[in-house]
Amino acid sequence: MAREIAKTYEPQQIEPRWAEYWVKEELYKADANAPGPVFSIVIPPPNVTGSLHIGHMLEHTEIDILTRWHRMMGYNTLYLPGTDHAGISTQRVVVKHLMDQGIDYHKLGREEFEKQVWKWKAEAGSQITQQMRAIGESCDWSREKFTLSPEMSRVVREVFVRLYEEGLIYRENRLVNWCPVCLTVLSDLEVAHEERQGHLWHIKYPVAGTKEFLVVATTRPETMLGDTAVAVNPKDERYAHLVGKKALLPLMNREIPIIADEMVDREFGTGAVKITPAHDPNDFEVGRRHKLAEIDVMTDDGKMNAAAGAYAGIDRFEARKKIVEDLKALGLLEKITEHTNAIGLCERSNTIVEPRASTQWFCTMKPLAEPAIAVVERGEIQIVPENRRQEYLNWMRNIRDWTLSRQLWWGHRIPAWYCKENKHITVARETPAKCGTCRSANLEQDPDVLDTWFSSGLWPFSTLGWPENTADFKTYYPTTLLITGYDILFFWVARMIMLGIHFTGKIAFHAVYLHSLVRTGSGEKMSKTKGTGLDPVALNQQYGTDAMRFCLASMAAPGTDIVLSEDKLASARNFANKIWNAARFLFVNLDKFEAGGTKLEELAAPEVRAKAPYAYRSILPLADEWLFGRLMATTSVMNTALANYRFHEAAQVIYQFFWGDFCDWYIEWIKPELQNSDRERAVVAWKNLFAAFDRALRLLHPFMPFLTEELWHQLPQRLGDKSIALNESPQDRPKHNGDFIAGERANEFTRVQEVITHVRNIRAELKLDPRKKVAAEVYSSYKDIREQFARNLDGILRLAILSDLSVSADRLPQEGGAVRSTSLFDVRIAYSDAVDLRAEKARLKKENEGLQKAIASKERQLGDETFRSRAPEKIIRGMEATLAEQRIELHKLQDRLSQLEKDSQF
């Protein structure tokens, strides 16, 4: 049977087929009743109306690598997918969408608007999950969840009501962050601070009944319209005589009291502060202490309101300009100074957040935080990388109450009802018919919804069936691990830890791995809105999803942000192509071999592969011994690396193994064996080749699922074997007696590699025609080394392109040849007179220098008594051995140099 294999790996031809197959076969469906250790992971639910961006790609790659790896290690594995309703951003998207059609959402009304969003969700809401299927994420799609589904909504209500009953949720008038564009209150976390160059306006407030002025300094003159006092420090003698008097608020002609409060810093500004309780956090506190009126002078969308008198209707920043001009005209503006201050910006709209007094729902955090601090301190929840742990603890120890309500229409409606008569609050799981206090039937539900993070904070247990004690909950909770970006450590991770412990009594996960961010070349966070992001869907199409995954993984060192470039993607694509072509080599040659009557099944059936490596006449061929040893070592490093989230390290070793060891050396070495006229010998070679290839594919599978699945299916499988993903990952230690253990003979192959490389080096240096076979000589004073070369002569001649290699115990002639030396052997190729020796001489001189330095440094250290008494035995002995070798090498090198001097005199 001749096999058709394309010359180049073409992921576009392969990926869609497998992606579809994996989903259709429900390959990754978990079984809560299955035996074995459990690996469970919930997805950080992406925005339901979003699409896959490069950050998801990294995150999902890491999750899927660990998921696939655990599955192949025999764990009962669940990767639970889902999406988030993402209150503000989704509402914004739909509002804009409606606006494009000329529809004002306010006019639609709440109910109709909600319908529109659900419609939008139905149309656009599966884009990201379809993309996840397309990139082959090994999710259990039967368990997909959505944070705003009826099922999840019930959990949200349950939690809200319980917290309210426990007294941890309350409603209060407070100073909050208001976004005039999103038209909602924001939590502290949603406000980003940015240092900006601003001004300090010094404004003269006339003191009533005197000719004096009290000068206040402010960064936001427009708020003065809402001033209800001026405050000075009680210890400030400059102003002591004014306390108790009234100031006349300019522009408003309102008399406001001059009060004394400790809050005022005498050194800052003028030492007198205008107090606007409704628009400044500090002023709010002062206002409460002094029972001042709170005058909100703005509208929801950031314009001045009726309380702003003549300025009503003007945008807040226009009002600022106008007020400054008006003050100037009145002669009440003393001066303007430069001042940098950190202003709060809304993370979504990038507008300046307006602090405002407002009645909202809050959650008390301290009692929730305490146990959540303890589990991290005790190490029950491990946070990786370590430095994020400290960040978490610092933040948690200074946690402040959480503003829960949002003035949106898209989200979990707050389950609180107010009776119109008495304003009693009824909080309930089911929509109540009557007021819980006065039995009034005239109820109105709170119009607001909950912060989106409230429902995502329940995600690890709400998705698994809590509050019911379902089989899923019993088996998969606590989840094993959470992988997410460090930028949402507080938003999300901390809240899941708190709510998880509070409601389930258990930790939500055993470990949190906080992955890096993907940045642009100039170091910024990639952003679609700024157009600085790379589109993973397009890149996957171009280079292959496997290449993308491998590329990201190979750069995903914990704690280091990633700068992605197409160069790197191309390099990963080349790796995929290399593997593809290794497979192509196998199958193209197999066709020829099968012609002799041996079928693929006999060489590579699962049970045949399982017993590798095979010996020929009870001797394991040298290259096989070496290769299977390398495979073992690679497996071991990979397993350790993956267990510690060191994706880059795992990627690097499998790359080295596959390309360097397997392709460059092993395949090259065994080529003649595969067609050996001794059929038995050839069969052994084939069996080992297939077995090694299969194991390498399984090792690589978590990183490159499509390619490995495709190639694995070319090997014969057991009946019913559906996927490489359901097979066992290679083990890094023998499971049974008689299993392969890498032996000392692996060093023999290393020696052979050395001599080949040295010969090639000489050839290149002498600029010999690559195809021209020449004779070489090798000398070693060690019998076993000479025997090794003699044993492996054919391979050496072939790979070093030699016509002959004479192995001798006699020193090589010093003149007329290029020599490479190691401490164990010398190898030499004679040259003709025409050779230019300058390059050779320069090279040797340089090496000589380096060697002398290395030797000197070791001699110095080894001669130092303190070093000998304090350094570990292992280091000293290693150093001595190396020193001995280097001395021999140096000696040989110097002989060579002096010989060269002589040679070049002619």
Place this chain on the structure above:
RNA sequence: AGGCCCGUAGCUCAGUUGGUUAGAGCGCUACCUUGACACGGUAGAGGUCUGGGGUUCGAGUCCCCACGGGCCUACCA
């Protein structure tokens, strides 16, 4: 204001408790279209680890200072 991180080859980055001539990919140089692969092969060049000081037998790795870059937290008008 407080805290954290980074500065290693032309570029992007590894380098786990301090220990023998500091690694990778890309790029570069030379040669090679050899029947798996030019998305390839072979060989090679290239850093003394931002600067200064210290601890140590020994520092890219630990400490201090400086310079440069980034991030987070924070109610100074």
